Amino acid sequence: MGGMLLGATLLCGIGSTAFARATSAPDAAPRATVRDARQRAVAIVAKMTLDEKMALVHGLFPPLAKGKTPNELIPSAGHIDGIPRLGIPLIRESDASLGVANQIEQRKGDVATALPSSLATAATFDPAIARAGGAMIGAEARAKRFDVLLAGGVNLTRDPWNGRNFEYLGEDPLLSGTMAGAHIAGVQSNRIVSTVKHFALNSQETGRTVVDARIGEAALRMSDLLAFEIAIETGKPGSVMCAYNKVNGDWACENAHLLNDVLKRDWGYRGWVMSDWGAVHSTAKAANAGLDQESGQELDRQIYFADALKADVQAGRVPMARLDDMVTRYLTGLIETGAYDAPAGVAQAIPYAAHAEVAQRAAEAGIVLLKNEGNVLPLARTAKRVVLIGGRADVGVLSGGGSSQVRSVGGAPVEIPLTSGAAMSFARVTWHASSPLLAIRAAMPQAKVTWIDGRDPAAAAAAARAADIAIIFATQWTTEAQDVADLSLPEHQDDLIAAVAAAQPRTVAVMETGGPVLMPWLSAVSAVVQAWYPGQRGGPAIANILTGRVNPSGRLPITFPAATSQAPRSAPVGLDRLSTAEAQAAADPGHASEHQLPSFPADYVEGADVGYRWYEKTRAKPLFPFGHGLSYTGFAYRNPVVTGGATLSISFDVVNTGRIAGADVPQMYVTREGSNAPMRLAGFRRVTLKPGQSTHVTLVAEPRILADYDTKLPGWRVAGGRYRVALARNASDRSIVSTATVRAATMKP
Numbered sequence: 251m252g253g254m255l256l257g258a259t260l261l262c263g264i265g266s267t268a269f270a271r272a273t274s275a276p277d278a279a280p281r282a283t284v285r286d287a288r289q290r291a292v293a294i295v296a297k298m299t300l301d302e303k304m305a306l307v308h309g310l311f312p313p314l315a316k317g318k319t320p321n322e323l324i325p326s327a328g329h330i331d332g333i334p335r336l337g338i339p340l341i342r343e344s345d346a347s348l349g350v351a352n353q354i355e356q357r358k359g360d361v362a363t364a365l366p367s368s369l370a371t372a373a374t375f376d377p378a379i380a381r382a383g384g385a386m387i388g389a390e391a392r393a394k395r396f397d398v399l400l401a402g403g404v405n406l407t408r409d410p411w412n413g414r415n416f417e418y419l420g421e422d423p424l425l426s427g428t429m430a431g432a433h434i435a436g437v438q439s440n441r442i443v444s445t446v447k448h449f450a451l452n453s454q455e456t457g458r459t460v461v462d463a464r465i466g467e468a469a470l471r472m473s474d475l476l477a478f479e480i481a482i483e484t485g486k487p488g489s490v491m492c493a494y495n496k497v498n499g500d501w502a503c504e505n506a507h508l509l510n511d512v513l514k515r516d517w518g519y520r521g522w523v524m525s526d527w528g529a530v531h532s533t534a535k536a537a538n539a540g541l542d543q544e545s546g547q548e549l550d551r552q553i554y555f556a557d558a559l560k561a562d563v564q565a566g567r568v569p570m571a572r573l574d575d576m577v578t579r580y581l582t583g584l585i586e587t588g589a590y591d592a593p594a595g596v597a598q599a600i601p602y603a604a605h606a607e608v609a610q611r612a613a614e615a616g617i618v619l620l621k622n623e624g625n626v627l628p629l630a631r632t633a634k635r636v637v638l639i640g641g642r643a644d645v646g647v648l649s650g651g652g653s654s655q656v657r658s659v660g661g662a663p664v665e666i667p668l669t670s671g672a673a674m675s676f677a678r679v680t681w682h683a684s685s686p687l688l689a690i691r692a693a694m695p696q697a698k699v700t701w702i703d704g705r706d707p708a709a710a711a712a713a714a715r716a717a718d719i720a721i722i723f724a725t726q727w728t729t730e731a732q733d734v735a736d737l738s739l740p741e742h743q744d745d746l747i748a749a750v751a752a753a754q755p756r757t758v759a760v761m762e763t764g765g766p767v768l769m770p771w772l773s774a775v776s777a778v779v780q781a782w783y784p785g786q787r788g789g790p791a792i793a794n795i796l797t798g799r800v801n802p803s804g805r806l807p808i809t810f811p812a813a814t815s816q817a818p819r820s821a822p823v824g825l826d827r828l829s830t831a832e833a834q835a836a837a838d839p840g841h842a843s844e845h846q847l848p849s850f851p852a853d854y855v856e857g858a859d860v861g862y863r864w865y866e867k868t869r870a871k872p873l874f875p876f877g878h879g880l881s882y883t884g885f886a887y888r889n890p891v892v893t894g895g896a897t898l899s900i901s902f903d904v905v906n907t908g909r910i911a912g913a914d915v916p917q918m919y920v921t922r923e924g925s926n927a928p929m930r931l932a933g934f935r936r937v938t939l940k941p942g943q944s945t946h947v948t949l950v951a952e953p954r955i956l957a958d959y960d961t962k963l964p965g966w967r968v969a970g971g972r973y974r975v976a977l978a979r980n981a982s983d984r985s986i987v988s989t990a991t992v993r994a995a996t997m998k999p
């Protein structure tokens with residue numbers, strides 16, 4: 251969202267609204283099928299005047315829209331008045347990637363349940379957890395009177411330093427698309443709309459409103475677009491949000507190829523395309539290219555989809571049929587999801603305690619045990635003195651910044667305003683009130699558990715030496731609108747960890763980071779626990795993992811590089827081209843519209859070989875591979891049988907060979923023999939097993955993962971022949987590989 255929030259007059263919050271007791275969507279007409287929805291929408295549009303149509307294709311940005319509507323403006327991202335004459339509901343929009351957002355507490359005192367970062371949810375490899383998170387957020391949003399949620403971020407992680415990696419679902423199109431789809435379906439189970447965003451290739455925050463993402467058509471279809479395609483197929487989002495950046499020369503929100511050709515023609519998408527906030531640059535071009543609605547209109551240089559669009563329609567520069575289609579699509583998205591017939595007009599009470607359990611479950615399933623030498627974890631019950639160091643683990647856990655920021659239940663025990671940078675006007679460094687210290691104390695009543703802040707490495711080392719075990723909480727804050735300049739832990743934390751590890755052989759590092767960081771001290775510590783931003787129940791989730799109440803089961807949805815030089819680019823593109831002021835303006839739409847900033851290209855040379863595929867292609871050994879994650883028990887894969895034919899499948903038994911229950915994520919990677927293409931994740935399944943228990947699993951390859959996109963066809967082409975299939979624990983594991991023959995086939999785009 252634009253950076254004008256801070257200076258804007260914020261209207262009253264929703265805290266005082268009378269509550270009705272219910273948390274689910276009211277009963278209304280049964281859900282419409284897509285066809286019914288479109289037909290109904292067409293019939294409604296047929297009754298509308300030109301001005302009524304115009305009113306629905308641009309939305310207000312509430313902080314800057316005082317006096318522009320007779321209706322209550324809830325401080326949030328968006329507002330579109332309804333048309334009572336036709337029964338069209340008023341629609342309120344909120345950010346909601348990780349919970350109902352309330353950036354810089356624009357609605358004073360309005361809290362919501364904060365999930366862990368999306369990357370943590372991705373690390374569960376469990377669509378049911380993604381769906382439960384979405385359902386929880388949707389219920390809270392409806393209870394807070396929001397009808398459309400700006401959620402479903404599915405941009406692939408191309409650069410490990412992208413400031414929004416924590417809001418996305420990692421680097422693999424199948425995993426990201428599947429998890430995003432499940433999340434969206436969960437949100438929409440409340441009969442409200444979720445977007446999928448940011449369409450497409452908003453892969454970096456540096457200069458996000460001017461960067462031109464450049465990539466070949468086939469590579470794009472096989473990577474970022476495939477993630478969107480899968481998310482749209484499985485989640486059926488009512489709306490797609492187009493991105494700030496350019497794609498191959500055209501702004502994403504006026505990119506006819508992306509919007510008209512790919513999304514609407516090839517994928518048959520029937521909902522509406524809304525712009526990102528401040529991402530519109532034209533009227534006729536954007537409308538004719540497929541943009542259906544201008545969001546947060548006050549953030550654009552001018553309001554393109556009001557008077558200017560009306561004039562273009564009247565002059566025939568935008569056909570009336572196109573305007574009708576824009577409105578029809580908006581109504582179709584609302585009708586199809588149920589939001590139209592059950593608008594979220596009445597505030598409701600929220601079962602926060604039950605929702606906190608959803609957040610805790612996601613955090614526990616998403617925390618990844620990266621290293622556990624000598625089984626230092628789970629913490630020995632005999633440990634008497636445990637010292638926690640740093641990370642404000644006394645009071646809470648870190649969260650990521652930007653439009654996704656949730657003011658969580660329990661508040662923010664630490665909140666640091668920014669004094670510089672592109673996110674300055676709409677982000678603060680915020681901790682959720684969920685103390686690892688208190689949770690570990692409660693879980694280890696036999697031990698004396700203390701905390702020191704870690705500012706003085708010598709004092710931290712002394713405290714570590716005097717204890718039986720030291721647990722360092724390392725933090726890396728990341729935010730929308732800024733990329734991290736390098737992958738090292740900030741504020742000398744590497745030195746702190748090295749000093750503590752030198753003093754205490756049993757040192758555990760708990761990482762609260764947006765994404766991967768470098769770990770120069772890795773060999774010196776016994777264990778590393780990747781906790782991501784663990785959400786408002788992060789404290790107990792971390793304590794349960796450390797003490798073994800919960801067996802770690804997360805798997806990396808993103809490669810951890812051993813060195814920055816392993817990534818396809820060595821730094822955020824454009825960082826060196828923009829002055830500080832320009833970088834700020836280019837990332838912050840509230841200011842970008844006031845400047846004429848030069849565009850610059852980002853060439854995605856890795857093409858479709860994003861993340862782990864790039865590492866395989868360049869033969870680079872990462873610090874930790876995609877898919878990696880340890881457990882306190884062991885799993886064996888037995889009797890693998892690979893079958894070919896129309897696609898590939900692999901059947902096998904997974905056995906829990908250890909002494910405690912746990913969850914495993916067997917992964918299937920495939921490539922055509924002799925193709926030189928890196929192996930691709932084609933299937934995965936999370937399974938939970940008791941000690942000694944086994945289960946039979948069949949993974950069936952998603953056909954588009956076997957295929958290459960053929961622009962001449964156009965469509966997907968599976969080359970017939972022998973394929974290699976790896977049943978693996980991570981993207982680098984080649985211990986079980988077989989082959990099978992797949993029939994040649996083509997599929998529509």
Ligand code: BGC
Pocket residue numbers: 251252327345400447448526527653839
């Ligand atoms: C972000 C979107 C967000 C929107 C509304 C933009 O700056 O890129 O993800 O939904 O603001 O807050």
